[in-house]
Structure formats: C-alpha cells, structure tokens
Amino acid sequence: MIFLGKTSREARIKRFIRRHFGVRVHSLAPYEEALRHSSSVACQRNELPSNERLEFLGDAVLDMIVVDMLFRKFPSGDEGEMTRMKSRLVSRESLNLLGQEIGVEHLLDAQTGRGAVHASLRGNAMEALVGAVYLDKGFTKTQKGVLKLLKRFDLDQRIQARVDFKSKLHEWGQKRKRRVEFKVIREFKREGENRYQMQVKVGGKVMGTADGPSKKTAEQAAAREACRHIFGDE
Numbered sequence: 001m002i003f004l005g006k007t008s009r010e011a012r013i014k015r016f017i018r019r020h021f022g023v024r025v026h027s028l029a030p031y032e033e034a035l036r037h038s039s040s041v042a043c044q045r046n047e048l049p050s051n052e053r054l055e056f057l058g059d060a061v062l063d064m065i066v067v068d069m070l071f072r073k074f075p076s077g078d079e080g081e082m083t084r085m086k087s088r089l090v091s092r093e094s095l096n097l098l099g100q101e102i103g104v105e106h107l108l109d110a111q112t113g114r115g116a117v118h119a120s121l122r123g124n125a126m127e128a129l130v131g132a133v134y135l136d137k138g139f140t141k142t143q144k145g146v147l148k149l150l151k152r153f154d155l156d157q158r159i160q161a162r163v164d165f166k167s168k169l170h171e172w173g174q175k176r177k178r179r180v181e182f183k184v185i186r187e188f189k190r191e192g193e194n195r196y197q198m199q200v201k202v203g204g205k206v207m208g209t210a211d212g213p214s215k216k217t218a219e220q221a222a223a224r225e226a227c228r229h230i231f232g233d234e
Contacts, residue, residue: 013107019192020102021129021145023137030054030135034128037110037121051128058131062090065143089150095123101153101213104129152193153213154221165223169200172230178203182219185209198222202230 013032014025025031038050066089070082077085088094099105099122108125134142166182173180179202186197197211198218208225212218 009107016102016104016107017129017133020149021133021142022148023133023141023145025136027136030132031129032109034058034132035104035107035109035125037108037125039111040109051125054128054131054135055124056131057134058127058129059090061134061139061142062127062130062146064139065146066090068143069147092120092123095126096120097214098149098153099123099126102149152191154217164220165227166219169202169223169226169230173202182222184215184218186211200226202226 010028013028013035017023017025017031033049034051034054036048036051038052040048040050063086066086067082070077070085074082074085096119100119104122104125108121110121130142130146133145137145170180172178181201183199183201184196185199188195188197193213195211195213196215196218197209198215198221199206200208200219200222207229208222210218210221210225212221
C-alpha cells in the first residue's frame, strides 16, 4: 500500500497521467479510483469503490481504440488476422508488461503484504486508468494518449510478433554449434524513458542490433534482425 501524504500523492498521480497519457488531470477522483485495488485498507474501511468497475469500462474503451487503429492501419486485413493482432495487443500479458514498464505499481493502492505486486494487478490498473482517462477527458483524447503510449513501447513489434525470435535463433545456433550472445551495448533515455540497445552475435559475428524499452524487448528485436539475415525476410 502507498504511504504518501495526500498532496504528494495527488501531485504524483497528476504527473504520472500527464507523462504517460499526455493529458492534464481535470477530475482526480477517477484516477484515484483506478489505482485503488479491492485489497486497499482505505477501500475496506471507508467503503470507497475499488478499480473493478473502471477495469470493465477501460477494457471496452481499449478494445475500441485498438480495433479502430487496426481497421485503419490494415485496410486489406481479414477479420481473423486482425482479431489475433488485437488479442496480442490487449492481452493480459501485454497489459501487465506495459504496467511494469511505466511503473504503475508505485502508485497502486493495494495491500500486498510482504510480497511483490502481482503482475495481474498492474494490468488491471492499466485498464482502469484507461477508463479513468475516458471519464475525465473523453474518447478522442483517450485514444490519442493510448496510441502514443503503445507506440512508445514498440506497438509495431507487438503487432508483428508471431515468433519467439530469440528462441528460434538459439535453436538454430545449437544445431550448428554456433554460440549466440546478447549484450547491452548502450543504455539511454528517449522522451524521459529508459531504453536499452542490444547487440546479438552469432559465432562471434554481429548479426543484429536494436533497442527497446526493456532488455527483453530489445533482445527480441535484435534476434529478429539476426533471423532476417539468416533465414531471409519473414
């Protein structure tokens, strides 16, 4: 659970929303609700609403944003493929990872005991925050903020990710007895966010270099580049 003074917490929430969704908070109440898990002591004692209703709303808003984006981005795309792409983008795993990347747990009002915040709490909070932005700023600004957020965290790679390129590369290297090595060659910031530039060598030769918001994402991107060199465009 977060132990912050009221003024300090309000300021942090406003900065967080401005930074990651690109909007200025008008009404703080929905954001506080979005960050309040049902395990919160304040929720239990004062009968304050948890973020479950906003999760429900945010899930629907997020689906609409992603469906609209895919419909426009892929004018010739068939329903089945676009459904699969949407599922990858708004999957629980993707939302959990996105919540981790932007550090939503640091503002989450939840009673987690001595353990770490469970990954699903981050994803739930992300959906609830989308619902909160929608209530506070309307659909158009929510849509713009969500798409910018997804783009910052490699939206195109998530859309196109059909293969675990890192595993594919390691399997290929093992069969041919070639060592596959990943190495962070640079850490930097882009628009205030940490980025990692990753290099992959196969048999001592550099085969791919790419960056991403996490080491895991950068590894996949570098491995994908290496796979293109080895197997051709895929």
